[in-house]
Amino acid sequence: PSHLIAPAVHKTREQIAELLSKEVGEELPPDPDQLVRVARERLRQSFIDADVGISGANIAIADSGTLVIVTNEGNGRLVTTLPPVHIAVLGIEKIVPTMEDATAILQVLPRSGTGQKITSYVSFMTGPSRSADIELTLTIGVHGPKEQHIVLLDNGRWAAREDEELHEALHCIRCGACSNVCPPYQIVGGHVFGHIYTGPIGLIMTAMHHGLEHAAGPQSLCASCNACEMVCPAEIPIPRLILDVRARSVEAFGMPA
Template sequence: MAEWFSEYVERVVDALGNDMLRSALGKVATRFPRARFQLLKELPYYEYYRKRVREARLWSLEHIDDLIEMARENIERAGAVFHYASTGEEAARYVVDVLSSRGARLVIKGKSMVTEEIFLNRALIEGGLDVIETDFGEFLIQIRGERPSHPVVPAIHLTIDEIAESLSKFLNREVPPDHSSCVKAVREYLREKFFKADAGVTGANAIAADTGTVVIVENEGNARFVSNAPPIHIVVAGIEKVYPTVEDAVVASMLIIPNAVGLKMPSYISLITGPSSTSDIELVSIRGAHGPRELHVVLLDNGRTKMLRDSNFREALMCLKCGTCLNICPVYRELGGQIWGYVYSGGIGAIWTSFIYGLDRAAPLAFTCLQCGRCKSVCPMEIDIPEMILKLRKT
């Protein structure tokens, strides 16, 4: 641990001296919390939905085995393939094996923290596949060889000048340092990739056990391309994403955007139940209409069951990955998620890191927490992160 901690301290010192980083992160600490505060005053139903989702998640954790089995039955009934992966390595291997056996070459991806968790891109590349992230933020950090710094806005640590410079270098042409030009450059590059891809990989904001439905929320529209255009769609999600009903799953997914960035609704909510199909010719059902012919849903454990069985930390599984706790955190404002995190950032990230990657990775993160309690005050699931951090320090 000493070697890792020493390296971590060096990175902290470097971050504190990086004015561009702190300028970029300052926008998180001002814009998102302010927008969220104003929006929640305009949503009279928010508190009802929040409490409902919390109750649904608590119930789901108590009945997770039954829900996973129900999800499996309904996912398969809908014509998709279900796979349960005990470890990240198993999940990544399954995805690579499926794509390799189909002769896939180009894989496009939607934003997914769980695929970051299992280092899927690395596994795909090592398996001889080309991988392209299609979320703007994920695309930017991919071409820079970095990790996400926020679960919702992964490139929030970058300034417009840094982004334009990276795009100019990658595209081998000058991209002006203005927001519209940068978005246009990425959009033009990605457009043909959507239709040339052999497979698409996404995460899931929620999965409904009663119907086998995958719920994906987004603003950019890329996840719809990723899940619709290629002939194969693979979903990778943690077991904590399973909800009893499709209504629970949709309501839970709708809580993410208001809390994360202060918007009332996401631009897109996709509900995917099985691969595409048509019965328009003599009522004979044929899979593979305009969308994918194959849908695979991979449910991942990777330390989650162990967390569930630990009464001190099980409520960390209720995390929506909305990033609201990061937006208000004074440490995150100074360091960002790439420093104060391994894959998952901040105080909640320290808890997740300890169960997925071990205490050595989690220790520096846990001891950076200031115990100010701001994260708990804004968490829509009321997770007591500071108390968990104290318990983690004693582990």
């Protein structure tokens, strides 16, 4: 992805039309209205036919077992409600203790990410769909999935939690604000600025999730201007952590050529 919260922002309408044309097997013009109409028509039936819907989640509330998904397009709704089984895959750092903690993130995330007071769509999901509307008889799966499963990913997070430097990066709420103010990122873009997770925090996440060997090259893009730390709502000392990753990669692989 080129940006944490806008992974396809670098694509032109012509590129999107070309991609969608290949998928649907007909030549589509680079007209946003038509492209959206075709996507709606084709994708809806796929969601209806699917046996399983797989999503991520922005927050998981331990108190109630509630998943929270925020989007500006509503594109998390069909996948979590139409198929009979919903599987949510999320990192363990997404878990917060209570609804109050989740509410604090819901206020900070859109403000830092897109300058909004609240994201356009905020979905709370607690277990499978249930209803007792008819004669107070509890029925599962009437308005949504009959089953909900949550897969918690470690992928280096637990080790980072024990790391005296990297544990601070686990506070990241993926708002992308650090990318927006990073001068080197603005020049080179997201495809080289980290491996999967991009931008300043991506340089740290890359080492955490994919190993130092993937972070060794991209980390050298950081100019240590400290702009990212100034805007980070989670107050993560990003430049210091990038320098730590840099020191570790130089120790492991030597100075970059």
